Amino acid sequence: MLNNGLTLENISKRFASRPGSSTQLQVLDNIQLDIAPGEFISIVGASGCGKSTLLRLILGLDEEYDGRILLDGKPIDGTGLERGIVFQDHRLFPWLNVEQNVAVGLKNSPLSARQKRDTVREHVELVGLHDFIDAYPHQISGGMAQRVAIARGLVNRPSVLLLDEPLGALDALTRARLQGELQNIWLKEKITMILVTHDVDEAVFLGDRVVVMQPNPGRIRRIVDIDLPRSRNRSDSRFIALRDDVLSDFAELH
Amino acid sequence: MSAILSVGRGSRRYRGWILPIAAIAVWWLASNQGWSQSGLFVSPEKVAATAWDQMASGKFWRAISASLARNLSGFFIGTTLGLVLGCLLGLSRYFERLVGPSFNTFKQISLFAWIPLISVWFGLGDVAKVVFLSLAALVPVVVNTCDGLRNVPPNLLEVARVYGFTRWQTIIGVMLPSALPSIFTGLYLALVYSWLATIGAEYLLVSGEGIGNTLIDGSEHFMMDLVLFGMVIIGLVGWGLNALARTLERRMQRLYGIAPR
Numbered sequence: 095m096l097n098n099g100l101t102l103e104n105i106s107k108r109f110a111s112r113p114g115s116s117t118q119l120q121v122l123d124n125i126q127l128d129i130a131p132g133e134f135i136s137i138v139g140a141s142g143c144g145k146s147t148l149l150r151l152i153l154g155l156d157e158e159y160d161g162r163i164l165l166d167g168k169p170i171d172g173t174g175l176e177r178g179i180v181f182q183d184h185r186l187f188p189w190l191n192v193e194q195n196v197a198v199g200l201k202n203s204p205l206s207a208r209q210k211r212d213t214v215r216e217h218v219e220l221v222g223l224h225d226f227i228d229a230y231p232h233q234i235s236g237g238m239a240q241r242v243a244i245a246r247g248l249v250n251r252p253s254v255l256l257l258d259e260p261l262g263a264l265d266a267l268t269r270a271r272l273q274g275e276l277q278n279i280w281l282k283e284k285i286t287m288i289l290v291t292h293d294v295d296e297a298v299f300l301g302d303r304v305v306v307m308q309p310n311p312g313r314i315r316r317i318v319d320i321d322l323p324r325s326r327n328r329s330d331s332r333f334i335a336l337r338d339d340v341l342s343d344f345a346e347l348h
Numbered sequence: 349m350s351a352i353l354s355v356g357r358g359s360r361r362y363r364g365w366i367l368p369i370a371a372i373a374v375w376w377l378a379s380n381q382g383w384s385q386s387g388l389f390v391s392p393e394k395v396a397a398t399a400w401d402q403m404a405s406g407k408f409w410r411a412i413s414a415s416l417a418r419n420l421s422g423f424f425i426g427t428t429l430g431l432v433l434g435c436l437l438g439l440s441r442y443f444e445r446l447v448g449p450s451f452n453t454f455k456q457i458s459l460f461a462w463i464p465l466i467s468v469w470f471g472l473g474d475v476a477k478v479v480f481l482s483l484a485a486l487v488p489v490v491v492n493t494c495d496g497l498r499n500v501p502p503n504l505l506e507v508a509r510v511y512g513f514t515r516w517q518t519i520i521g522v523m524l525p526s527a528l529p530s531i532f533t534g535l536y537l538a539l540v541y542s543w544l545a546t547i548g549a550e551y552l553l554v555s556g557e558g559i560g561n562t563l564i565d566g567s568e569h570f571m572m573d574l575v576l577f578g579m580v581i582i583g584l585v586g587w588g589l590n591a592l593a594r595t596l597e598r599r600m601q602r603l604y605g606i607a608p609r
Binding site for chain 2: 153155173174175178179181183185187188189198199201202230232
């Protein structure tokens, strides 16, 4: 039993199949997972396996579920600044520039104005955008916008950062570069990260463990330990073997 | 080849002038050649002379300043009330249920159908006119403000929840800025409608000075030159207000990344 980290206890979630309908759709079925502080967990699964729903529950945006979610041994209550998120769409405010968008994360933080400004600048530098600090979202590329979103997610120094397919909408080159950057940020900040992705290669590249989920109802199929030193080399035979192992789960499902 | 193309491109900018210049030329020709003997058919020169006379005698300046003052006071009263009402409707479900159905019925009544009631309550003077103008400006502002606040992307509202925004912080920091382009569309329409309504009010609530009264004077005395002069002025002011609103709107859209730069 871990007492500081994130614990998911018997999480189940049902949706009404249609609004107002009494037939229920089981989206998550008895999810059990202990995540150690500072661990990088990748969750992969076909669409419809409930992986993004699970992140919304951990984030606190959706509070209607069975089971318990404990952070540092205490049940979570709604959203909280100790849990950050990067969505697939960057969700920056179009009327704010890069610096102001990152500062959105600190709106309700107890820091002084001066500390806020310094922290924002630090995080803009961390994602390599100091030259674009005054730019507006429509003036920068999709990859840059996603980096701003990462900086906004990190700026509170959350103990858990949730990543909901954050690189899914980017082109392959940008995605590979940001995977590297994400890993460096994780190594530097030493916070827990939970990445939801449908890209097995990305999951194995970044995760300490890869949680494979399957749909109908959404549940954990198995958990694969990725026992490789960082930074990982995608052409390493052990990397390839692990990736093929995880991929084989998907082959069976089809 | 490129020279021909560039001439073509240059002339395209002025293409909009062809029709009005041709119309004035035909008009001028018709009056010079005496195609019509009617006393109601006036020459361009006569209209220009009347324009000069109106300006030199000060009549024009009194009329236009009376019209514009009325227009702007109606615009400000109407948009202020419209913003308040639109925000209440867009932000409060309770208020929406209480007032929404009545407002939706109210806005179906043609603006000009209010004239009899307004003239009975407020007479034919400036108060009645400004009430009418405020009504004209109010409706588009309420509708667009309310729509803008209702259609804030849910994705952005989730961001506000994630970072623990209070209700007030969400309204000021997310909903209002997100609704601003729509609110601006309402103000733009209010500016255009209130000028149209200014002339309507002066024409239907006849008393005092204004460009609409200039038109009425002209038509009552069969002075077509005065009527035409008034029409040109109404068109020019409308065009000016429109251009002003467009410039402000473009500037704001650029900030929001909506319009191409």
